[in-house]
Structure formats: C-alpha cells, structure tokens
Amino acid sequence: MSSLREMSFLENYEYEAHGDSMGQLLACYNKFSLKVSNLSGNWTFNQERLPEVSRPFGNSVTSIFSRTQPMAAFGAECKRLMEKGVYKNLDEILNAVEGLEFRKQPEESMDQLLLVLNQIGGKAKKIGDAQRFYFQLAFRELFLPDAAQYRDLSGAWTSAQEKYEMLYT
Structure with a gap:
C-alpha cells in the first residue's frame, strides 16, 4: 500500500506531445536537487x-x-x-527553484535536515509516510510565496518540522 501512495503523485502527470508534464516534473525535481547540492558545496554527512x-x-x-x-x-x-492556483505550471515552479538559497550556513542547515529526519524515524509508526509528509510540508515552505521560509533552504526544514509536530505528534 505504501508503494502505491509513494507513486500516487504520478496520477495527474501525463505525457503530451506538446508538453510532457511528467518529464517536466522530473526535470524540475532534478534542477531542485542539483541546486541544493551546488548551494551546499556538495554537503556530505559527518x-x-x-x-x-x-x-x-x-x-x-x-x-x-x-x-x-x-x-x-x-x-x-x-x-x-x-x-490552488499559486503556480500556473511547472515552469513557474522551476523559476522558484532558481531563487532558492541558504540563509544560514549550508552545512548547519543540511545537518538540521538529517536531525529532523532522524527524529521522525524514531517516533513514526509508518516512517516512510511520515517522512513523505514532512518533505511535502518542507516543499510547501520553500515554494509557497506567502510562507515564512519561502525559498529558504535553512528555515524550511525547521519550519516544516514545527508544522509536522503540530499536526502529527
């Protein structure tokens, strides 16, 4: 069942000859991952x-x-x-990815992400579901223009943790 939920995000993304939304989603996600890696100086766990x-x-x-x-x-x-009409398409989200930044030290921020995920893993009954929900809250913080941590890779992790704990602990 968990595997089905993990893949449910694919439901409304489909191939179209004039605009492959699944391809665009994957390209956008790849751009996000590369952006975080570059901004963090290729951070690694220590x-x-x-x-x-x-x-x-x-x-x-x-x-x-x-x-x-x-x-x-x-x-x-x-x-x-x-x-919700916040973005018209994935291209607009891709533009938001371009504006991501760490407002604190990247090493400290990425370490914080691991601490949060470690805490979730220690408390959750369904760890994968809990981690997925946490990441969704973090992405909401990063990409929702009205969010307090909009485009901030430092603050989004802790803000999402606070929201996660209010909703699910």
Whole structure:
C-alpha cells in the first residue's frame, strides 16, 4: 500500500506531445536537487558533527533527494500548488527553484535536515509516510510565496518540522 501512495503523485502527470508534464516534473525535481547540492558545496554527512544520527537518511544531497519520500512529496506539492492556483505550471515552479538559497550556513542547515529526519524515524509508526509528509510540508515552505521560509533552504526544514509536530505528534 505504501508503494502505491509513494507513486500516487504520478496520477495527474501525463505525457503530451506538446508538453510532457511528467518529464517536466522530473526535470524540475532534478534542477531542485542539483541546486541544493551546488548551494551546499556538495554537503556530505559527518558522524562527528552528528553523533546522535547512527543511520542517516542520506550521506549526501544526492542520496537524500534520490529517495522516494522526497520525490513523491515534491510531485504532490507541485500538483497541490498548481491546483490552488499559486503556480500556473511547472515552469513557474522551476523559476522558484532558481531563487532558492541558504540563509544560514549550508552545512548547519543540511545537518538540521538529517536531525529532523532522524527524529521522525524514531517516533513514526509508518516512517516512510511520515517522512513523505514532512518533505511535502518542507516543499510547501520553500515554494509557497506567502510562507515564512519561502525559498529558504535553512528555515524550511525547521519550519516544516514545527508544522509536522503540530499536526502529527
């Protein structure tokens, strides 16, 4: 059942000869992942900085964002933002990706993301579902123009954690 939910974000994305929305979604997500990696200076997990994290969600930006939970969450949130009329299409979301930045030290911010994911993994009954929902909240913070942490890769992780805890703990 969880696998079906992970892939449910694909439902309304379909191939069209004049505009392949699935291809656009994947290109947009790839651009997001590359942007975070570049801005973070190709951050990698360091056990000395995070001794409390014995099994990290990922050891690099690429390994974190190549997992199904953030991918599914990205697709779901893009779909939600377009349905709500915040963005007309994926090209507009791609433009928002271009404006992403770390307002604090990237290393500290990426370490914070791993700490949050570690805490979720330690508390959640259905870890994959919880992580996916957390990532969707984080993407909402990053891409919703009215959000307090709009385009801020430092603040989005902690803001999404606060919202996640209010809703699900």
